Amino acid sequence: MITGILAFVALASFFGLVLGLSAVIFKVESSPVVDQIDTLLPQTQCGQCSFAGCHQYAQAIASGDAPINKCPPGGDNLIQSLADLLDVEALPLDETEAAHSGPIVAVIIEDTCIGCTLCIQACPVDAILGAAKQMHTVIENECTGCELCVAPCPVDCIEMIPIKQTISNWRWPEPQYHTNNQAASTIYTTLDQVLAENTQA
Amino acid sequence: MNAKQNNTIAQTMKEAMYKLWSFPGGITLAGNKSQSNKETISTAKTPKQLIIPLSQHIGQPAEAVVKVGDKVLKGQLLAQANGAISAPIHASGSGIVSAIEEHAVPHPSGLVALCIIIDTDDYQQWFDCQPLLSDADTAEHSIHNLTHEQITTQIAQAGIVGLGGALFPSAAKLHTAEQKQTDTLIINAAECEPYITCDDVLMRRRPEEVILGILLIKKVVGAKKCLIGIEDNKPEAYQALLAAISGYKLPHTEPQIEIIPVPARYPAGGEKQLIQVLTGKQVPSRGLPMDIGIICHNVTTAAAVYQAVYRGEPLISRIVTVTGGAVKHPQNIEVLIGTPIREVLDQVGVAYNKIEKVIMGGPMMGFSLPSIDVPVTKASNCLLISEQGELATPPPAMPCIRCARCSDSCPMSLLPQQMYWYAKARDLEKANAYNVFDCIECGCCSYACPSNIPLVQYFRYAKNEINNEQKERNKANIARERHEFRLERLEKAKQAKAEAARLRKEKLAKKKALDAKKAQQESDATASDTDKKDTNDSADLIQEAIARAKVKKAQQQAQKKNTDNLTADQQRQIDEANERRSIE
Numbered sequence: 001m002i003t004g005i006l007a008f009v010a011l012a013s014f015f016g017l018v019l020g021l022s023a024v025i026f027k028v029e030s031s032p033v034v035d036q037i038d039t040l041l042p043q044t045q046c047g048q049c050s051f052a053g054c055h056q057y058a059q060a061i062a063s064g065d066a067p068i069n070k071c072p073p074g075g076d077n078l079i080q081s082l083a084d085l086l087d088v089e090a091l092p093l094d095e096t097e098a099a100h101s102g103p104i105v106a107v108i109i110e111d112t113c114i115g116c117t118l119c120i121q122a123c124p125v126d127a128i129l130g131a132a133k134q135m136h137t138v139i140e141n142e143c144t145g146c147e148l149c150v151a152p153c154p155v156d157c158i159e160m161i162p163i164k165q166t167i168s169n170w171r172w173p174e175p176q177y178h179t180n181n182q183a184a185s186t187i188y189t190t191l192d193q194v195l196a197e198n199t200q201a
Numbered sequence: 202m203n204a205k206q207n208n209t210i211a212q213t214m215k216e217a218m219y220k221l222w223s224f225p226g227g228i229t230l231a232g233n234k235s236q237s238n239k240e241t242i243s244t245a246k247t248p249k250q251l252i253i254p255l256s257q258h259i260g261q262p263a264e265a266v267v268k269v270g271d272k273v274l275k276g277q278l279l280a281q282a283n284g285a286i287s288a289p290i291h292a293s294g295s296g297i298v299s300a301i302e303e304h305a306v307p308h309p310s311g312l313v314a315l316c317i318i319i320d321t322d323d324y325q326q327w328f329d330c331q332p333l334l335s336d337a338d339t340a341e342h343s344i345h346n347l348t349h350e351q352i353t354t355q356i357a358q359a360g361i362v363g364l365g366g367a368l369f370p371s372a373a374k375l376h377t378a379e380q381k382q383t384d385t386l387i388i389n390a391a392e393c394e395p396y397i398t399c400d401d402v403l404m405r406r407r408p409e410e411v412i413l414g415i416l417l418i419k420k421v422v423g424a425k426k427c428l429i430g431i432e433d434n435k436p437e438a439y440q441a442l443l444a445a446i447s448g449y450k451l452p453h454t455e456p457q458i459e460i461i462p463v464p465a466r467y468p469a470g471g472e473k474q475l476i477q478v479l480t481g482k483q484v485p486s487r488g489l490p491m492d493i494g495i496i497c498h499n500v501t502t503a504a505a506v507y508q509a510v511y512r513g514e515p516l517i518s519r520i521v522t523v524t525g526g527a528v529k530h531p532q533n534i535e536v537l538i539g540t541p542i543r544e545v546l547d548q549v550g551v552a553y554n555k556i557e558k559v560i561m562g563g564p565m566m567g568f569s570l571p572s573i574d575v576p577v578t579k580a581s582n583c584l585l586i587s588e589q590g591e592l593a594t595p596p597p598a599m600p601c602i603r604c605a606r607c608s609d610s611c612p613m614s615l616l617p618q619q620m621y622w623y624a625k626a627r628d629l630e631k632a633n634a635y636n637v638f639d640c641i642e643c644g645c646c647s648y649a650c651p652s653n654i655p656l657v658q659y660f661r662y663a664k665n666e667i668n669n670e671q672k673e674r675n676k677a678n679i680a681r682e683r684h685e686f687r688l689e690r691l692e693k694a695k696q697a698k699a700e701a702a703r704l705r706k707e708k709l710a711k712k713k714a715l716d717a718k719k720a721q722q723e724s725d726a727t728a729s730d731t732d733k734k735d736t737n738d739s740a741d742l743i744q745e746a747i748a749r750a751k752v753k754k755a756q757q758q759a760q761k762k763n764t765d766n767l768t769a770d771q772q773r774q775i776d777e778a779n780e781r782r783s784i785e
Contacts, residue, residue, distance in 0.1 A: 042673070043680035053684060077627075125683040144680050167256070170310040171665045175658040 033086075034062045040081050042073045045124035046146030053124060061086070069094045073145070103163045104145040106138045112157035119149035119158060219461050222481035224474040226612040227466045228645050230395050230565075232434055237524040237531040238398035242406050244535045245548055247294045251319040251539035252576040253279060254306045258362040259369045260286030265317060271298045274328040276515055279317050282357070288370040289360040292328075293517035293537035296321035307542070307561050307578060311571030319539070330513030344416050349379065352421050352510060359509035360516045360579075365389055365470075365499030366562070368580055371506070375421050378496040386424035387479060387490075388415055390431040390438070390500040391463060391470030394563030397583040399520040400500050402533045404431075404438035407504060408445035414503030415458060416449065417510055422496055427458045429500075430475045432465040467565065468643040472497045474612050486639050501582075521545065521581055526588035527555040542573045542584065551586055560585040564592055565644040599652035607646035607656055613639050617646040617656050624663035629670060632663045640664070715756065722752050725771055 037058040044054070049070035051057040060066035061082070068082040069091040076093060083090035108119070108128070115133040120126075127143045130136030138149075138158075150158050163169070256262035263280035267273060273292040280290040299320045303313040333355055334343045357372035392400040404411055419427050431439055442460050451457055463469050463478050473484045475497070482493050490497050501519070508514045517538055524531035529550040536545055542559070560567040562583055607617035616635055623632040637660050646656040726748040751768075767775065 038681070041677070043677035043684065045680065045684050054681070080627075124687065125680050126687050127683070142679070142683060144676075165310075165312065167306070167308050167310060167312050167314050170308075170312055171669060172309075172658070172661045174662050175655045 032062075034058050036085060037061050037082065040074075040078060040085065041071060042078065042144075044073045044144035044146045046073060046144065046148060048072050048146075067091060067094070104147075104160045105140055105143045105163055106145065106147070106149055107140075107159050107161050108136050108138055109157040109159065110135050110137065112155050114155055114157075116154060118152040118154065122149045122152045124148060219459075221461070221463065222478055224469070224477045224612050225614045226608075226610045226645060227468060227474070228610050228648055229465075230467045230648075232465070233395045233524075234398045234401065234434070237396070237522050237533060238401050238405075240402075240530075240532045242402055242520055242533050242535055245537065245540060245545055247321050247325055247537060248540045248544045249321060250299070250541070251292075251294050251296070251321060251537065252304050252316050252541060253290055253293065253319065253539035254304075254314050254316045254576065254578055255280050255290060256314055257290065257368065257538070257579040258288040259367065260284065260288075260373075262315065263287060263290045265301055265315075267298050267301075267317065269298055269301055272296075273298060273319060274326050276328040276330055276517060278515075282360075282370070286370060286373050288362050288372075289358065289515075290317070291360055291515040291517050292317075292319060293539050294319060294321040295324060295326045305572055305575050307570055307575045307581065309568040309571075316576070330515075332513035333510045336511060344413075344420055347417075347420070347510075349421050352417055352506075353379075355509050355513075356506055358515070359505070361502060361505045361509060362516070362579055363499060364501035364505060364519065364579065364582070365472075366566075366580065366582065367472075371498070371502055374496065374498075375418070378422050378491060381491045381494075383422055383491055383494050383496045384424060385426045385428070385480065385495045386415075386419050386422050387476060387495060387497045388418075388427070388429040388500055388503060389470060389472065389475055389497055390429050390435075390442075391475055392435070393432055393465065393467045393470035394565050394583075395467075396524050396585050397522050397563050398524075399522045399533055399582050401435050401438050403501060403504055403520055404435070405441050408438075408441040409448065410504045410507040411442065411500050412445045412449060412458070413511065414505070414507035416451075417506050418498055418503060419456075419458070424496070425456050427456055428479050429458060429460045430463050430469075430479050431460060432469055433462040434465040467645065468612055468641070471612060471641050471643060473641065486636060516579060519577070519579060519581065521577060522583040523549045523586070524583065525560075525586035526591040527552050527557075527586040536577045536581075538579060539576045541576055542570070542581075545577060545584065546573060546586065552588075555588040556586055557589045558585075558587050558592065560587065560592075565648070566642060595647075595653040595655070598654045601652055601654060604651060606649040606651065610645040610649040612643060612645060613641060615640060617660075620663065621654065621656050621659050624659040627666070629663060629667045633667055637663050637667070718755055719752065722748070722755060725774070 034055075035058075038055055041054040041058055047053070049057045049066065051060055051066070057066060057070065061068055068086065068088065069079050071078055072093065079090050079093060082088075106127075113130075113135050115130060115135060117130065117132050117136070119136060120128045120130055124146060125142055125144055127139045128136055128149060129139060145160065147160055150160065255265065261283040264283045265280045267277075267279050273279065273295060275292060275295045277292045277295075278289055279292050279298075282289045296319045298317060300318040302316065302318065304316040304318065305311065306314045306316065308314075333347060333351055353372050353375050356375065357370070361371045363369045363371060363374070390400055390404060392398070415427065415429070429442065431442070433439075439460060439462060446458055446460070461479060463475070468474055469478060472490060476490055476493075476495055477483055480495065482495070484490050484495075485492055505516050509516070518535050519538065520533050521536050522531075522533050523545060529552065532549060534545065534549060546559075559570045559573055560583075561570055561581055562568065562585075564585060564587075567583065567585060601618055601621065603618060605618065607621075608615070611617055613636075615637075620632050620635045620637050620640070623629070623635065624637070640657070640660045642657050642661060644657045647654070647658070650656055726745075
């Protein structure tokens with residue numbers, strides 16, 4: 001009996017040692033959850049979530065202080081991926097904030113700009129170029145469309161405009177499962193109109 | 202050539218002893234090619250207005266080098282290549298540049314793009330073109346005397362792009378092939394999609410141009426093997442190419458051009474499928490043919506290379522198949538790039554009242570044009586004008602029944618039903634893991650699906666979404682970097698400000714201390730002056746100088762407290778003052 005006990009103790013300590021060592025040697029470095037959340041957020045730094053920036057919101061989500069549906073620029077896709085990451089229920093987007101309508105970009109009406117630099121100070125991503133008493137302009141590619149520069153402008157010369165759809169940023173629409181015929185017919189209306197004119201002529 | 206002869210040739214093609222491989226899947230489709238491949242190639246009239254898009258290739262759009270109001274000649278450069286992957290655009294007719302503006306272009310979105318618009322004149326005068334060779338030069342010697350650079354430069358300047366449909370700038374492709382040591386050149390003459398016959402008639406009517414073009418490409422690539430893959434449903438083209446090759450005797454030391462008939466099965470003309478049929482090699486997933494030492498060019502591209510080298514002509518026209526039930530005389534017509542499609546249709550003769558759809562490309566991979574007021578571009582190989590009921594409109598899609606006909610028909614050995622589930626559920630990561638990016642969008646799966654599910658549309662959508670997500674992620678990363686940099690900068694500025702404030706404060710404190718000391722010394726000096734009023738003037742002056750020196754010394758030793766290094770005089774005064782205080 002004693003041999004049995006000793007054998008099992010020896011086995012247990014051996015495997016314990018192996019497991020313990022492998023836990024140390026093959027340790028998987030997982031990035032902290034805040035960083036993982038931060039990577040998913042759209043980084044507009046717009047503050048629509050009522051936090052100062054995306055990182056702060058990520059911290060709040062990680063600590064459980066904020067729900068995952070406070071980010072209008074991220075939309076439903078973001079909520080879904082956050083829900084997957086944190087293994088929580090996906091919530092509908094909190095619509096108390098202004099509804100987000102497609103990607104937008106700030107444009108300075110250069111005739112009106114007085115060069116006060118207030119918008120430059122407000123821009124969270126340094127996307128506005130200019131100096132005191134010099135005309136300012138927005139670097140379109142860097143603008144996240146956060147609208148933070150609109151309020152400080154004393155002469156209201158900043159407009160938010162939707163990003164123009166071009167062939168390079170056009171995307172195939174999601175196929176309509178049961179109504180693909182209808183979808184098809186809507187695409188061809190233009191040609192139909194053209195041809196209708198033709199037959200009349 | 203009569204039908205009987207044709208059959209004999211077809212039989213010889215089938216029996217030709219070539220070791221061929223096969224690709225998985227694929228479907229057999231009705232060719233519908235005989236309507237349009239009988240006639241000779243007609244030439245379209247120069248239209249009143251040419252609409253020439255600046256982006257007719259993969260990569261950066263070309264950069265305009267002409268202004269509105271400029272007079273241009275036929276073949277003159279309109280826009281130059283912008284970056285390594287780009288191609289120049291040339292005027293396809295002489296006239297005056299009337300506008301450089303956005304105009305509708307042939308694209309499934311129906312959106313506009315930047316175009317150069319030329320109001321053509323009656324003269325159609327050619328620009329001074331510089332050919333490298335002339336038709337009088339015999340192939341063997343003349344091509345031999347050209348350098349690789351000469352040929353690739355000519356190809357690049359002529360704005361030649363892959364005319365099989367990919368539209369990749371040919372010069373860039375040849376350049377990479379040269380670097381990557383490709384040993385096999387495959388010329389794609391399969392043209393597997395129904396209705397399209399532009400490559401077929403090109404080979405039939407201008408086989409010499411094709412062969413000379415191939416010899417030029419072969420020279421640049423330095424290939425040890427040169428194969429032309431042609432579907433066995435084109436006996437006349439096969440015969441014409443054979444005859445043309447026999448006209449150019451290549452030295453025995455050089456690799457010969459082999460014409461290999463391949464079984465007609467859609468999509469045998471897909472680049473990866475043709476490579477597999479001819480060589481038995483598979484292009485690696487997400488790789489290029491160059492990764493396995495193969496370069497593939499289309500026959501029409503080869504003919505364009507011929508035009509550029511032997512005529513000096515840039516790519517300003519292409520052969521377009523105009524076919525379909527609503528066309529009175531289906532035919533192949535050489536059209537100037539930029540000609541509005543409406544004018545082409547008017548010239549060919551189309552029953553407008555019968556039209557159901559106008560498709561650019563073939564019925565499998567083409568797209569419906571939203572309008573016919575768009576120009577013909579380098580990509581326009583076929584205009585399929587279908588009448589009502591010609592092309593089956595798919596009935597509403599039914600649920601997937603897991604019959605696996607899609608995976609059986611997939612030439613890339615993918616699992617369409619799995620990718621479909623994930624694409625539909627927007628699980629893009631999974632769709633990507635099932636290699637949706639290897640899908641060549643041939644449409645075999647959608648064709649085979651008994652439930653009429655628009656499978657290929659889902660894959661296009663999924664690819665688009667994945668690319669877009671990646672783009673947004675990159676943008677977000679840049680935004681985060683910029684934001685973090687800004688925070689860092691602000692933090693630094695704050696620290697610098699605090700540091701400056703601290704320094705200023707210190708300086709002020711020092712200055713105050715110094716002032717106090719100075720004041721005291723001055724008062725000391727006055728005191729000593731009054732003490733020694735009786736002494737003579739020279740002594741006074743000496744005293745003053747000493748006092749000044751002391752002040753200077755004190756300034757130098759600013760850190761020292763003014764109670765250090767006191768003179769006996771001062772010490773005496775301090776003692777006196779202390780005494781007075783203690784008495785008081």
